[in-house]
Amino acid sequence: MDPGEIAVISGGIALIAALAWFFFGPKKAAAALSTGDAQEVRVTVKGGYSPDLIRVRQGVPL
Template sequence: MGISQIITLVVAILLIGFILWWFFGKHTETVGIANVGQGSQEADIVVKGGYSPSTIVLKQGVPAKVNFDMQDSTACLSHVVFEQLGVDKDLTKQKVTTVDIPTDKKGTYNFACGMDMFHGKVIVK
């Protein structure tokens, strides 16, 4: 076995390990809580290589807005989709894009990028 074959084998094993970690590894999830004041609440999510925080907790019954601060030029992250709410927003049109979230009942609203590769959720408690 030559040196080039050994290098190819090592690179292949490392690549397989990375793919397994990416799809099946346990990744930490960041949780944010909305700022409540003056009869409404707002939460900010930074879009940069994913969503940070990836989970937002809102208070039930208080009108809510979630602001997506676009800091990434990746095509996949150019849209945010709330399928349950029928929302598909283009995040490239402005630096911060706001999505109104209904808070009349408890529940979880999942969101994802346009290609459904990056995910997050809004929890109304």
């Protein structure tokens, strides 16, 4: 293999790794706040959801 082929293969592997990290990497999570008898979460929708993962307690109204 010549240096050009090695560079292309290395670049392809790096691109695949970056895409895998972007789609399957860690997500930012937010926990719901308990206010009285319900849970409250503030979600911002601006080009996507922030936070993109919400953790709530089962059986408690949201």
